[in-house]
Every structure is written in C-alpha cells, then in structure tokens.
Amino acid sequence: MHIVVCVKQVPNTTQVRINPETNTLVRDGVESILNPFDENALEMALQLKEKHPGTKVTVLTMGPPQAAEVLKEAVGRGADAVVLLCDRAFAGSDTWATSYALSTAIRKMEPADLVLFGKQAIDGDTAQVGPGVADWLGIPCVAYARKIEVADGKAVVERNFEDGYEKLDVALPCALTVLKEANVPRMASLRGKMAAKKLVIAPMTAEAVGADPAKLGLNASPTRVVKIFSPPPKTGGVKWQGEEPAVLAQRLADLLRERKLI
Amino acid sequence: MSELNYGLSELALEIRAMVREFAESRVKPVRAELDETGHFPTEILRELGKMDLMGLYIPAEYGGTFEGDSMPNLIAVEELSRICIGVSVSFAANGLGADPILIGASDEQKKKFLPPLASGEKWAAYALTEPNAGSDAGSIRTTAVKKGDKYVLNGTKQWITNGGEADIYTVFAVTDKNRGARGVSCFIVEKGTPGFKFGKKENKLGIRASATRELIFEDCEVPAANLIGREGTGFIWAMKTFDVSRPGIAAQAVGLAQGALDEAVLYAKVREQFGKPIIANQGLSWMLADMATKVETARALTYATVQSIDRGAKDYSKFSAMCKVYASDVAMQVTTDAVQVFGGYGYMKEYPVEKMMRDAKILQIYEGTNQIQRDIIGLALNKEYGAVAKK
Numbered sequence: 001m002h003i004v005v006c007v008k009q010v011p012n013t014t015q016v017r018i019n020p021e022t023n024t025l026v027r028d029g030v031e032s033i034l035n036p037f038d039e040n041a042l043e044m045a046l047q048l049k050e051k052h053p054g055t056k057v058t059v060l061t062m063g064p065p066q067a068a069e070v071l072k073e074a075v076g077r078g079a080d081a082v083v084l085l086c087d088r089a090f091a092g093s094d095t096w097a098t099s100y101a102l103s104t105a106i107r108k109m110e111p112a113d114l115v116l117f118g119k120q121a122i123d124g125d126t127a128q129v130g131p132g133v134a135d136w137l138g139i140p141c142v143a144y145a146r147k148i149e150v151a152d153g154k155a156v157v158e159r160n161f162e163d164g165y166e167k168l169d170v171a172l173p174c175a176l177t178v179l180k181e182a183n184v185p186r187m188a189s190l191r192g193k194m195a196a197k198k199l200v201i202a203p204m205t206a207e208a209v210g211a212d213p214a215k216l217g218l219n220a221s222p223t224r225v226v227k228i229f230s231p232p233p234k235t236g237g238v239k240w241q242g243e244e245p246a247v248l249a250q251r252l253a254d255l256l257r258e259r260k261l262i
Numbered sequence: 263m264s265e266l267n268y269g270l271s272e273l274a275l276e277i278r279a280m281v282r283e284f285a286e287s288r289v290k291p292v293r294a295e296l297d298e299t300g301h302f303p304t305e306i307l308r309e310l311g312k313m314d315l316m317g318l319y320i321p322a323e324y325g326g327t328f329e330g331d332s333m334p335n336l337i338a339v340e341e342l343s344r345i346c347i348g349v350s351v352s353f354a355a356n357g358l359g360a361d362p363i364l365i366g367a368s369d370e371q372k373k374k375f376l377p378p379l380a381s382g383e384k385w386a387a388y389a390l391t392e393p394n395a396g397s398d399a400g401s402i403r404t405t406a407v408k409k410g411d412k413y414v415l416n417g418t419k420q421w422i423t424n425g426g427e428a429d430i431y432t433v434f435a436v437t438d439k440n441r442g443a444r445g446v447s448c449f450i451v452e453k454g455t456p457g458f459k460f461g462k463k464e465n466k467l468g469i470r471a472s473a474t475r476e477l478i479f480e481d482c483e484v485p486a487a488n489l490i491g492r493e494g495t496g497f498i499w500a501m502k503t504f505d506v507s508r509p510g511i512a513a514q515a516v517g518l519a520q521g522a523l524d525e526a527v528l529y530a531k532v533r534e535q536f537g538k539p540i541i542a543n544q545g546l547s548w549m550l551a552d553m554a555t556k557v558e559t560a561r562a563l564t565y566a567t568v569q570s571i572d573r574g575a576k577d578y579s580k581f582s583a584m585c586k587v588y589a590s591d592v593a594m595q596v597t598t599d600a601v602q603v604f605g606g607y608g609y610m611k612e613y614p615v616e617k618m619m620r621d622a623k624i625l626q627i628y629e630g631t632n633q634i635q636r637d638i639i640g641l642a643l644n645k646e647y648g649a650v651a652k653k
Contacts, residue, residue, distance in 0.1 A: 190315060
C-alpha cells in the first residue's frame with residue numbers, strides 16, 4: 001500500500017497576532033510548526049504501515065524552502081519518502097490552486113492508495129485543500145475521519161459528526177481528512193532524527209511535476225481576501241456568583257424553565 | 263534559563279531536548295494518577311522503546327546507540343526524573359539489570375540478550391537483595407546447584423525493581439556456600455522459566471508507579487550457558503555494576519531536585535501574602551537560592567564522575583558513592599524545602615511536591631544506603647591515605 005500524507009508548515013497560531021491596520025497575520029518571530037491536524041494524518045499513515053507491512057508512506061508539502069523542516073520532522077517519525085513542492089510559480093496560491101498543484105505532484109508518484117490530510121490547517125482554517133485534491137484526482141473523499149481500517153482493497157472509515165458518527169465503506173484509492181480524535185501522534189525517534197538531519201531535500205518545481213502554469217499562483221487563484229479579523233470572543237453567557245448555592249440554584253432553575261429547557 | 267556549560271555532546275543535547283519534551287507531554291499528565299493507582303508505566307516505556315531511547319547505554323553492535331558517551335543515558339534518566347522518578351526508575355532499572363551482562367557476559371550471551379533490551383522489546387531487572395541480605399549483600403542465601411548442563415535455583419529475592427514486568431533477570435545465587443562472597447555467581451534468568459514465580463507487588467511510600475516484587479525460585483532450572491563469567495565471579499559483577507549504576511541514582515536525584523526547585527520558584531513568584539509575592543521575602547528567596555545551589559553542585563559532581571569514567575578512570579567507586587550520597591541527600595532536602603515553600607498547599611495531593619518528597623526518600627536507601635556509600639568513601643580514604651602514610 002502507498003499512502004501519501006499532505007502536510008503544511010504553519011505559524012504556531014498560539015503565538016500569532018493580527019495587525020489591526022493591515023488585517024494581516026504578524027508572523028515575525030513566530031516559530032513554524034507542522035500543522036497539528038496533519039500530525040494526526042501522519043500518525044494514521046504510520047499506524048497503517050505498522051499494521052500492513054510493506055506499506056510506504058510519502059509525505060508531501062508545498063511551501064518555501066524552509067518547509068523542508070516539517071518533512072524532516074515526518075522522516076523523524078517514520079515517513080519513508082518526502083516531496084517538497086517549491087517554486088515561485090506556486091506563490092500566492094489559494095486553496096483551489098494549491099489543491100491543483102498538490103494533485104499534480106501526487107499523479108507523478110507511484111499510484112497512491114490513500115491520500116491523507118489533516119482536517120484543516122490552523123492558519124487558514126479553510127478545510128478545503130483535502131477535498132480539493134481528491135476532486136482534482138477524481139477519487140472519493142471522506143472528511144472528518146476518526147478511524148480507518150483497510151482490508152480487501154477497501155477502507156472502512158468512521159466519519160465524526162457533532163452528534164455521532166457514520167461508518168462508511170470506501171473504495172481505494174480515496175482521500176481522508178483526519179481529526180485530532182483519531183490518535184495521539186508519536187514523537188520522532190532518535191534514529192529517525194539522525195536520518196532526518198542527514199537528509200538533503202531537493203525541491204520539485206512546477207515544471208518537474210508537469211503543472212499547468214495557468215492554474216498556479218496568485219493570478220490563478222479565484223479567492224480574494226476581503227478582510228481578516230480576530231473573531232470577537234464568545235460572551236460566555238450569564239454568570240452568577242457570590243450568593244448562597246440555594247439562591248443560585250433557584251435562579252438557574254427559573255431561567256431554564258422560562259426558556260422552556262426543562 | 264541560564265546553565266553551566268558541561269561540554270555535552272550534540273547527542274546528549276538532542277536526548278535532553280527529546281526526553282524533556284517527552285516527559286512534559288507524556289509523563290506529567292499521568293504522574294499523579296500513576297502515583298495514586300500504582301499502575302506500572304507500560305505505555306510510557308513502550309513509547310520510549312519506539313523512540314530508540316531504551317538502548318542509549320548499549321553498544322551499537324548489540325543494537326543500541328552507545329559509542330563511549332554515557333551522558334545521553336544519564337541525562338535521559340535526569341530528565342524523566344524531573345517529572346517522575348517512579349517512571350525514571352522503571353526506565354533505569356533496565357540498565358541496572360543489563361549491566362552485569364554488559365560487564366561480565368560473553369559475546370554470545372550479549373548477542374542473545376542485549377538486542378531485545380536495546381529495542382525496548384524486552385525489559386530487564388537486577389536481582390540481588392534478599393530478606394536477610396540488604397546492605398550485607400554477600401550473605402545471600404539463594405542457591406544454584408549444578409545438574410548436568412543446568413543450574414537449579416532455589417530461594418527468594420526481595421524488592422526487585424521491574425520484578426514481574428521484566429523479561430530478563432540477572433540473578434545472584436550461591437554456588438559455593440563455603441566461600442562467602444566469592445561463592446556467589448550471576449545467572450541470566452528469563453521470565454517464564456519453570457519454577458520462577460513472582461510474589462506480591464509491594465505497596466510503597468513513593469516511586470509508586472514502579473513495580474517492586476519478590477522473585478521466587480523453586481527448583482528453577484537455568485541453562486548453564488546463562489552463567490555470567492565463571493562460578494564465583496558474581497559478587498564482582500554485582501559490585502562493578504553498582505560502581506557504574508550509582509551515578510544513575512544521582513541523576514535521578516538531580517532531576518527530582520530540579521523538578522522540585524522548578525515548582526517551588528514558580529509558586530513563590532505567584533503566591534502572594536501580605537500584598538506581595540512570597541519570593542520577595544528574603545527568608546524565602548535565600549531558601550530557594552540554597553536549593554538551586556545544591557541542585558547544581560549535585561549535578562556537577564554527578565556529571566564529572568560519569569565523564570571521568572568515560573575518559574577511562576580506573577578507580578571510581580569512591581566518586582560513584584560520593585555523587586550517589588550527595589545528590590540523594592540534596593534531593594531529600596530540596597523536596598522537603600519545596601513542600602515548605604508551598605506551605606499548606608504543598609502538603610496537599612493537588613500539588614506535585616508532596617509526591618516528590620515521598621519519592622525522594624528511596625534515593626537515600628536503594629542501590630546501597632547512604633550509610634553504605636559513606637562506608638565506601640571512608641574505606642577508600644583509609645586505603646588511599648594509608649598508601650601515602652607508608653611513603
């Protein structure tokens with residue numbers, strides 16, 4: 001089995017602020033990390049590899065030269081091969097153009113049985129690239145997957161909802177976007193880290209993957225960002241404190257009754 | 263945080279970063295629960311094995327990553343200990359169990375038993391102590407009688423760390439009762455050998471995540487090929503093991519004391535009384551200063567001892583004893599003071615320092631009580647100065 005995991009290098013958003021004047025992310029001095037949801041996708045691939053000997057895990061990313069760091073992290077954890085799509089032609093790509101670019105790189109590889117993504121990236125938060133790549137590749141996609149079992153040329157996938165889950169039979173090849181609940185990502189091993197340190201990652205250009213220049217970069221991206229803003233913090237409802245528990249309980253019961261919740 | 267430059271190798275620094283992150287993310291969230299329930303940290307050890315961290319002290323030819331630098335393993339123990347020594351002793355006891363093999367076993371025995379320990383697939387334990395043979399380890403009564411190509415073991419071992427959890431045991435038994443300590447031999451005994459059973463798991467004051475059990479041998483037949491070295495050499499392997507393993511106990515003590523110091527300083531900065539953080543009181547900040555100074559002194563002595571052994575020191579029992587006794591006394595003092603800094607909160611299980619204080623006590627007892635360590639240092643002084651006096 002060949003599993004391709006698409007990952008993204010993202011700023012650690014717990015440290016990111018938004019410049020109120022330009023409405024852009026202030027990335028200066030912020031460390032870059034492997035997108036946390038992509039860690040779950042990679043872990044799913046590595047667990048499948050442990051269960052199905054002979055499985056090859058290829059990790060793919062598109063980004064600037066320093067995005068090689070997240071590929072090294074993946075090698076440290078046990079990825080077999082990595083591909084860095086890196087070319088000025090990709091600069092400014094939105095989710096549509098990014099999906100196209102990634103799909104061209106996947107088509108260049110040995111046929112993939114599974115293409116895994118994190119549920120979404122923590123910087124853009126669109127959750128569009130996974131399904132987008134599946135569409136370009138013409139394969140089915142299950143978004144928000146929390147569990148997978150592969151047997152007899154098909155996958156049985158559990159897809160999570162807020163109020164339950166679906167169990168789906170999916171033909172291979174297919175794409176999945178993976179939830180945090182799927183697993184606990186492993187940490188890199190010592191030998192993996194040593195191998196990653198020695199690794200030289202040659203970037204793949206748009207030409208090398210045979211991508212159509214008309215579908216790449218800012219000009220080919222239909223998305224226009226109108227405004228970026230920090231969502232207003234949730235108001236958190238009503239809070240009572242400082243009185244006798246019996247009084248508070250009575251008030252809570254009255255409110256619930258008034259709103260016909262009990 | 264500022265730190266002394268101990269000239270650590272790139273590998274040692276890498277291991278420090280890896281284990282620190284591991285301990286913070288994997289051990290810290292469960293340490294209170296492990297302490298409360300006494301559950302063995304099976305998952306944690308399995309994961310350390312997958313990360314290639316169980317073979318840091320085993321040479322590459324036997325599946326590990328050791329290349330003459332003992333600091334990576336020592337620092338792995340220290341960093342785990344910073345968060346939980348119940349976990350770190352379960353990790354380090356593998357090395358203790360494997361040491362007699364590393365020191366005294368044949369190449370064939372090493373090739374058979376070390377690779378699964380290096381990969382973390384199997385775990386080891388060291389079995390010397392008996393109900394009536396603690397500090398007086400030469401008086402063990404477990405016997406091994408040769409019968410054809412086998413030895414038949416009978417007796418009971420007590421308080422064996424990783425007992426019941428480990429797969430490979432280095433067991434000390436008497437092959438010639440007329441020769442005292444020189445009649446002791448060391449055997450590799452595998453779990454599952456008929457006649458080899460485990461007693462109850464002990465309920466302890468501290469290091470409660472670790473497994474401490476009796477080993478019971480009833481006509482247990484061990485292949486003669488599992489004898490380490492020759493008959494009668496066991497006590498030598500036992501003592502040589504302690505010379506290299508005692509700095510590991512010191513590393514546990516340094517890590518534990520550092521963890522308690524970290525907690526105490528952070529708390530003293532946020533806890534306010536009389537309108538100011540308590541660290542602003544000179545009485546308290548001097549207490550923290552003494553704690554920090556003791557921790558660093560203990561670390562310096564421990565690192566210097568191990569680095570000296572790595573550089574080929576011949577005679578280092580005295581220094582191994584010194585770092586064990588000093589660092590463990592420091593750990594007891596610093597954890598006790600950390601509870602004091604926390605005041606009433608420190609006495610409560612909601613905060614980690616009471617566990618650290620309970621855990622610290624074992625460091626002054628196991629792997630040779632601190633009184634035995636002082637005996638070793640005193641004997642060495644007597645011998646060394648005796649040689650000078652003769653001149």
